[in-house]
Each structure stands twice: as structure tokens, then as C-alpha cells.
Amino acid sequence: MNVFGSVVDRYDTARPGYPPELADAIAGYHGSTPSRVVEIGAGTGKGTEVLVTLAAPVTCIEPDPRMAARLASKFPQAQVLIGTFEQWRPPPGGVPLLACAMAWHWLDPVTRNAKARAALAAGGTLALFGHRYGYADPDQAAAIRTALDALDPTATDRPADWMYHDVLAAGELTDVHVERFRRRLPLTRDAYLALVSTFGPFLTRPPDLQRQGLDALGRLVDDFGGTVTLDLLTTLTLGRAA
Template identity: 30%
Template structure:
């Protein structure tokens, strides 16, 4: 697991405050694709439970796994009491119980690529669903986005997470759909986008950036400088694009 993957625990409370939750449309999209009851789910890299709440509050028995104890502590403050929590990385999970749904919210790219899909297949029922979803949170105004990039440039060339398999951003099918299509374990791979727009204050946008791994791994002095430079060029409020890209696949019965 990379340093960026392990950087979130020190900011668990900020992550909870500044990261948005997930819309009900996301659950509806997953449930419609499943086309059968989703009684049980395993969540990979649950963080502070933003997605956990969505599924647990719709009646799914969620087992939320997360390797960072600070994140789990924060998660337990906010999720229904019936959610089961396990401190474990994806790579630590062992075959045993199988679930109707295995999902990851903005976390799957942190998992090890080695045997990723065979591991996943061992955790989901045949005919069950794998879901991965997330997306960047960015200024909606292209001019503001350019200004932010220019202010960030002396410290970071980019602050996103590159596609793990090198899929270019203009490709019709994005990762992990690309890998799922190549996997012998899964079929019926689909990609959907749930559009979201909202308004943030400049300070809350900086708060969000403070939870992004590219900034978290900077030396503290540089991190403070880049946030200062970005804050200087922001309007007091800004429109935000926060689309959720959803990838879905079904576990084959006979791989």
C-alpha cells in the first residue's frame, strides 16, 4: 500500500467534515443493476463511512473494512449500530463468507493490483455484484480551475490519482471497468455517471483539499504554502463539480 493510501488517518475528522456523502441515486443505480435483493455487503476501504451510511440505512447488512484505526473510530460515530466494522486492508481479507455486494467508495485504486479480481471474486456470491464509485471534486468554472492549477503548480504538477492501468481520461470506459472487462471472474460490466453540482465556500474547498492524498504527503511547510496560494486566488464561494462515476460488474457463476 502506498504512502498516499496510508495518509488519510491523520485527517479523519477533516475527511468526515469536508468530503461529501453519496446521493440516494447511487444506491438506486446499484440496486437496479443487481436486480435481486442486496441483503449483505462488504465495503472495502470504508474511511469514515460516507458510503456505509447510504447502504446501511437502506437495509443492507454492511461489513465495513478499513485499515486505519483513526478512520474506523470516526466511522463508528456516524453509522448505524448494526454495521459490523473490521480493521483490515483488502489484501488481508480471507475467503470465507460471501456477500451479495462488494463495493469500494473512492478506495479501490489504493488496493494492490496483484490478484485483485480473484480476491474480489472470492468475497462475492456467484451472480452477486461488485461496485466501485467515486470521482474528483473540482471547480466547475474552467477559469477558476485554471487559476487553481497555476497556484498549485510550483508544489504539485497534479493532485488527482492517475488511472492504475493507464487508461486515458478521454476513453469511453474508465478504470476499473477496463480491468473488469479483462477479468475472467466478472461479466456485464457497466459504467454510469451521476452528476452532482454544489456550492462551497473558499475555506471549505481548502478543507476538502486538505483531505486529498497528494497534499497530505507534502512536507507540512509546503502544504501550508500551497493552500495559502490557492486560497488567495479563489472567489469567496465557488461552484463545484462532483460527479460520481459508478462501475458495476457481476460475478460469473462459472469462471
């Protein structure tokens, strides 16, 4: 679902990047510098920022042309392909490193693990990473959850380690494990509302519900003194093709 292209500028500025330690963790698991990296659903390049530091050629797959254009302008050294992971054809023998940042849930849950395994070379690495947006202050967390539930009681959050459990349960890869990185990120009212307005569940809601949600959250942040501090948990799931 291409919902992010309409907010490409906001997405690129509001979404937090990833800790640079991710690159060391990926390289350490892989065991050497990969000869090639392929990234699924690269967006505007939040994950690409980590992957290009591996000093290997990077190919980025991104279905939205607007996101792909921003990605290409930021990373001219990367090859950017417009299309879906399902449309992409891996080279003969597969690729040594396949990565995906915050886009694994957009892939077909029935086939994504098998397709990833088929795209990997023997001994190749799958690296999935993403953020879980929590709140450092439990009172802020409870107030925000109450406000969001009032607008949409059907909304749910995935468990922090859901990608790890997804890969493990599929049984396509070996040596599957997860690493976690945590940091606190204070955001002003405007920065927080900009971030929320880039989330997929927000963008798929009707415009009137979007406005109600931002108004309610804005009032809450004002009550908090104008700042929200995120408890940003980044998880990295790694698996190996036998």
C-alpha cells in the same frame, strides 16, 4: 497507506457525500435485496451512508483505527473490522455484494480484481463508486491547475472512468458498466481548503509544501470572490461474478 486518520474530523466534515440515487442503481443492477454487503476501505462512512439504505447487514473493512472508530460511532448497526481487504477472509461461498467508495486505488492493482472476484458469490455484484472533482468555471479550473502544477508538476489526475476500465480490462467480471451522476457544489474558501487538505496526494507532501499549496489556493479563491463551485462527477462501476 493510512494517511487519513490524522485528519479524521476534517475528512468526515469536508468530504461530500454521495447521491442517494446510487443505492437504487446498485439494487436495480443486483436485482434483489442482497443478504449481505461488504465495504472495502470504508473510511468514516461516506459510502456506508448509501449502502445501509439497501436494508441488508453491512460489514465495513477499514485499516485505520481512527477512521474505524468514527465509522462505528456513526453506524452502530454495521460490523466494523479493522484491517485491509487483503487480510480479510470472505465467508465460504462468498458475499453477494462487495462495494468500495474512493478506495479502489489504494488496493494492489495487480491483484485487486482477482481478489474481488474470489470474494464474491456466484452472481454477486461488485460496486465501485467515487467522485471526480472538477470545476464548473473553466477559468477557475485553469487557475487552480496552474497553481497546483507550480507546486508539484508531477501530480496527475486519473480519468473519470478509470475504475470502469480497470474492471473491464481485468476480465474477472461480466456485464461491466458505468453510471454517472453529476451535480454542482459551491464551497466557501474555508470549506474548499478543508476539502483539499483531506486528499491523499496533499497529505503525503511535506508540511511546507502543504502550507504553500493552501496559501496559493486561498489567494485564488479570494480572487474568485470567496467561492469555488465544484463540478462533482460521481461514477458508479458495476460488475457481476459469473
